[in-house]
Each structure stands twice: as C-alpha cells, then as structure tokens.
Amino acid sequence: MNRNHRIKNILHITVLLVLAVIFIFPLAVTVTNSFMSEQEIADNYDPVTDKNLSSYNDNTANHFARFQLIPDVVVLKQYYNVLIKKTQFLFMFWNSVLITFPIVIGQTIVATLAAYAFAKLKFRGRNFLFFLYIIVMLMPFQVTLVPNYLMAGQLGLLNSHWSIIFPGIFSTFGVFLLKQYMEQIPDSYIEAARVDGANQLQIFLKIIVPMSRSGIAAMAILVFIDNWNMVEQPLIFLQDAAKQPLSLYLSRIIDGEKGLAFAASTLYMLPVLLNFLYAEKYLLEGIRLSGIKG
Amino acid sequence: MQNQAIADDAQRKKVIGRLSLLFLLAMIGLTFFSNTINNFALPRVQTVRPTNGALIKEIFGEGTVEVKSTREEYADANLRVKEVMVEQGDRVSKGQPIIILDVNELKSNYQDEQARYRQLQLSLAEAREEQAQKQRDYDNLKYLFDNKAETAVNLQNAEKNLADEKRNCEDVQLNLEIQARKVDTLAKQVANNGVYTASVDGMITELNFAEGSITNNSLPLFKLADLRQGFRLIVPIDNDLVDYVKPGDTVSVNILSLGDKKTEGKIDKIVENSQHNGDEKDLWIDVSLEGLTGGEKGEIYLSKKTKPYATLVPNSAVYNDSSGSYVFVLESRKGPLGTENYLQKVEVNVEDSDNVKSALTDMVMGEVVMQSNKPVEDGDRVLEEAAN
Numbered sequence: 001m002n003r004n005h006r007i008k009n010i011l012h013i014t015v016l017l018v019l020a021v022i023f024i025f026p027l028a029v030t031v032t033n034s035f036m037s038e039q040e041i042a043d044n045y046d047p048v049t050d051k052n053l054s055s056y057n058d059n060t061a062n063h064f065a066r067f068q069l070i071p072d073v074v075v076l077k078q079y080y081n082v083l084i085k086k087t088q089f090l091f092m093f094w095n096s097v098l099i100t101f102p103i104v105i106g107q108t109i110v111a112t113l114a115a116y117a118f119a120k121l122k123f124r125g126r127n128f129l130f131f132l133y134i135i136v137m138l139m140p141f142q143v144t145l146v147p148n149y150l151m152a153g154q155l156g157l158l159n160s161h162w163s164i165i166f167p168g169i170f171s172t173f174g175v176f177l178l179k180q181y182m183e184q185i186p187d188s189y190i191e192a193a194r195v196d197g198a199n200q201l202q203i204f205l206k207i208i209v210p211m212s213r214s215g216i217a218a219m220a221i222l223v224f225i226d227n228w229n230m231v232e233q234p235l236i237f238l239q240d241a242a243k244q245p246l247s248l249y250l251s252r253i254i255d256g257e258k259g260l261a262f263a264a265s266t267l268y269m270l271p272v273l274l275n276f277l278y279a280e281k282y283l284l285e286g287i288r289l290s291g292i293k294g
Numbered sequence: 295m296q297n298q299a300i301a302d303d304a305q306r307k308k309v310i311g312r313l314s315l316l317f318l319l320a321m322i323g324l325t326f327f328s329n330t331i332n333n334f335a336l337p338r339v340q341t342v343r344p345t346n347g348a349l350i351k352e353i354f355g356e357g358t359v360e361v362k363s364t365r366e367e368y369a370d371a372n373l374r375v376k377e378v379m380v381e382q383g384d385r386v387s388k389g390q391p392i393i394i395l396d397v398n399e400l401k402s403n404y405q406d407e408q409a410r411y412r413q414l415q416l417s418l419a420e421a422r423e424e425q426a427q428k429q430r431d432y433d434n435l436k437y438l439f440d441n442k443a444e445t446a447v448n449l450q451n452a453e454k455n456l457a458d459e460k461r462n463c464e465d466v467q468l469n470l471e472i473q474a475r476k477v478d479t480l481a482k483q484v485a486n487n488g489v490y491t492a493s494v495d496g497m498i499t500e501l502n503f504a505e506g507s508i509t510n511n512s513l514p515l516f517k518l519a520d521l522r523q524g525f526r527l528i529v530p531i532d533n534d535l536v537d538y539v540k541p542g543d544t545v546s547v548n549i550l551s552l553g554d555k556k557t558e559g560k561i562d563k564i565v566e567n568s569q570h571n572g573d574e575k576d577l578w579i580d581v582s583l584e585g586l587t588g589g590e591k592g593e594i595y596l597s598k599k600t601k602p603y604a605t606l607v608p609n610s611a612v613y614n615d616s617s618g619s620y621v622f623v624l625e626s627r628k629g630p631l632g633t634e635n636y637l638q639k640v641e642v643n644v645e646d647s648d649n650v651k652s653a654l655t656d657m658v659m660g661e662v663v664m665q666s667n668k669p670v671e672d673g674d675r676v677l678e679e680a681a682n
Contacts, residue, residue, distance in 0.1 A: 084324065085332065271317070274317065277310045
C-alpha cells in the first residue's frame, strides 16, 4: 500500500514536472531572449521568419529556428528600444491600463450586485433571467461581436475606449462566477441580519461582500487577465492605432525589429504575473469554491 | 503554524505589492522621461528645405603666362659666333644688334664666287660668239647647197656643229644662273657684316649660341618675344567646367610672381590640353599687366551661374553608397508623446553640383537632413535642431 502510494507519487511528480517544463519553456525563451541583441535573434530565427532567406537559400540554409536559452552577450538594448527609443510601447501600455482598469472596477461592482440578486433575492423570472445570462456567457465572443459592433456604432462609441469598456463591464462571466460563490453563503447569516434590522444594502455591504472577498478577488483577477490579453475587440472597435492597447503591439512589430518582440512580451507579462502572484490564494480559492475556471 | 503561514503570505504580498508599485512607477517615470532621455540619445540633425535656383560654378585655376608672339632668327650658314651683344631676358628695341657672326671667311668666299661668276659671264660671251660664227657658216653652206655648189654631207656637218654650239651656249648660261644665285646668297650673308638685329621691340627669351661656338640651322640664333602683341595666361581646367566658360568671358587674374598683382583677363581660346587630353582643356586668357615678361605664375577665378534647377540641396545633404546617391527626408509623425521625427531614405540623382549645392533631378518633398551629429540610417528617429 505504502509502496504503491509512493510509486503513484513519483509518477504524479514526473508528469507534473514534464508538464511544467512544457509550459515554462516558452516563457523562459521569451524572457532570456529579451536580453539578446537584434543580430543574435535574427541569426536564431531568420530561417523560419525571414521569407526571403528561406526561399533563396534553399539548399544551404538551416531551416530550423534555434531555441537558444542563454544569450551570447546579455544586452539591454531591446528594453532600451521598447521603453525609451520607441514610445509606442509606453503609450499602448497606458491604453491597456485605461481600458482594463475601468472594466475590472466596473465589472466587479456590477457583477457583485447582480450575483447577490441572483443568489439571494427571490423575484419572479429570476431563473429565466439567469438562464439568459448563461446563454450569453456560453456563446462564443465572436457571435456577439456583430451586434456589439452595430450597437457601438449606433451609440457613437466606435473608435473610443468606451466601446470596449461598456461590454466589458456588463460581461456575464463575473455574475455567473460570483453567483456560484455567493450561493455557498448560508442564508441564516442574512436572516440573522434581517432580524437585527439590517436593510438590503447593509446586508450586501456588511455580510455578502466581506464573505465573498476571495470570490471577488478571483473574479477581478480573471477579468483583469482576460481583458489585459484581449485582442479581437480592440482590433475591431479601435481603428485608431493611437488608441489600441498593448495586446496589439506584437502584431505591429516589423521584420527588422524582431528583437523587440521578446522584450515587449516580457514586459507585457509582468502586470499579469504580479497580479497573479499577489492574489494567487484568492484566485485558487475562488475557482475552487465557485467550481469553474477561467 | 497557521499564524506562520499567514505571516508568510502577508510578507509575500508585501513584496509583490512593492514590486507592482515599482513597476507602475517605472512605467510612469519612463513615460514622463522617455522624451528627455531620447533627447540625449537621439541623433540631432539640422535640416533644410530644398530650394530652387541656379548653381554657381566657381572655376579656379593656375597657369603660366606666355608671350603671345615670338620671333626666331636662324643663321644662313654654319658660322662662328663672334659676339653676343645681349643676354637672355634683355629688352631690345627694333634694329638693335643681337648677335654678330664671323663672316670674314664668308667674305673671301664671296669674292671668289663673284670672280667665278665673272668668268662664267666671259665664257658665255665667248660661246655666243662661237654660236654666231657657226650660224654664219651654216648659212653660207646652205646658200651654196641651194645653188648646187656644195655637197649635202658638208651642209649636214655644218648643221650639227651649229646644234652643238647652241647646247654649249645653253649649258654656260645655266651655270651662270647657278653662280648668280650663289653670289646672291653670299651677298646677303655678308651684307650686314654678320650682324643680326632685333626685328621688333621686344625681349630676348632664348639665346642658343655662345661666343665662339659654331651655329647650325637646327636651332634659332635667338628668340625674340614681341612685347607689343601682349601676353596670355594658359590655365588648364577640368573638362566638365569647360561648358561654363566661353571665349570673350572676363576672368579675374592674379599674377603670383608679381606679388599677387590683380588684373582682369579675357578668354581668347579654349584648346585641348596636350598633357591631359580628354580630361582637361586649356584656357588661353589674354592678360596685360605692367611688368609681365612671360613665365610668371598666375591664377584665375571665375564664377558663373548655371541654368536654374528646381531642387537644390546642400552638398552635405547628399549621401552616397554603392547603389547611388540618396538624401534623408525628415518625416514628422504625430506620436503618442508628441511629434516624432523619423528619417526616410530617398534615392536621388544628382544632375549637377557646385562647391556648395547639388541639383537633383527628383523633386524632394519636405526637409532634408544636411547635418547630423551621429551617423544616421533609414528609419532612425532623430531630433531636429535649429540651424546655426
């Protein structure tokens, strides 16, 4: 029994290690390559990325990119280029912040209130309404894209950050997640509060919100990650390049500046990573309790 | 144990929170200062807008002053030089003796030849008399023969004698003419007692025989520069500049050998340069200046406007590489943090240029970079700096 258990353990760890390596490898490549010089990156990746090279050098060229983890010479040139020389990155970073933070704050407020209503208030048509919410959530984003676009057009929001922020705030995902979470809160707490003379707002603010902290945090992080990484919405709603967020930066990097991609990606990851590390516990707890994952 | 875990978690959160704050502050700082940092790091360029107008071709050149006309005097015979009256470089006036050749030998020779001429004259008279006698003989015989008193053979003999005598007479006549010419030549040679004089006012530029030496016909006795005809400065210039000058143009001339004396000259002719045929041409410039003797070093300066061109840029704005010429055009883009200037490489053809500007065949829109504090490339971001 004990021996079997140990073998199982070793197997588990092995599989997990292999998976960890597979998942971490691209990240490691991105981070270490961001310290390489433009030339080194071109040498490593040109066989697959440079169309000209691969066509005229058919016989002699090495057609495989080399994943090189350790730079020949560590240089900060790419960071210098991204952060100082080419101001586009910084500007798009602030665009991302301007889009993501209102969505996170807005959705947190809206979803918490809506989830409370769905979980704890009894009113006619509640289940049907929630059912509609679920339907919307289950539908792929691309399905609602056209109506969203038309509506944004009607409201005159196209090419403005609000065309992304509004749909983001009223996304159904947070409602669903928090409803699941709030249903875990025993009704007796609410009843006890009501006996003590608390009104709905007091119950919500003093009991539900504090008890849903983990869930709210998890939701906020998931929403942050989701919106920080969104590509389709800004691509479609924001024609003006000066308004596009960082997620579109990589697509704008031209051939001669491949080195920028690694430094930009590394910097791009940082907010999400820091966020995750900060609230890892809430995230795991929230996901565990609500029974879903993002 | 649980307290410890909570404390660890709090500690971790604190660190990560600080890192997040640091990241945010860094981004804010970089956003705020990136322009400032760029201002230190970016190449600073000075730009200029292409103009239209004409180029100014400046022609500089250096050459030597020559006398326009020189006379050469040759001796008629190989004679000993008795005396040289002048030195090279001396000014002489018309009729002034320059060189005296020893003609004593020539004189006796002349007298001998004169006597021979006389002899030949006598011979000719004699031959003529003889011829007259033979004619009379023949006439008499003819008469007799006609009257059948003489034989045909005798008449034929007389006729032959007459013909012989005629030939003899002609021969002597020819010899006399030859001798007459000889005497004539000698007469000329001795005429001035061997004294050769200056034919015009001028300057002796060459003396080829010293006293005591024997002259020959291959070298002139002396060369005499005809100062009245004036001087010319011969200046070689590049072929591509020739189009900008024409005979009759006035140029400023500076004679270095006369202590930078300035004057004006007129282009007389443009001829091929014998040494750099095809690459250079010689300008023959008429100059007149007190003190010129020929051989002086002189320089010229001439500025000429070309035809007007549509696009003129400073020479420093035109870069060259293996594929040709190009300029950098400044392209201003509205960046997120203000206006950003980028360089755009534009290939151009230089049609013509002078010392300052180049004329391009292509229209160039916008400002071109004429000076940069660092080497720049296509697509570089730069800072525009006001021209000094």
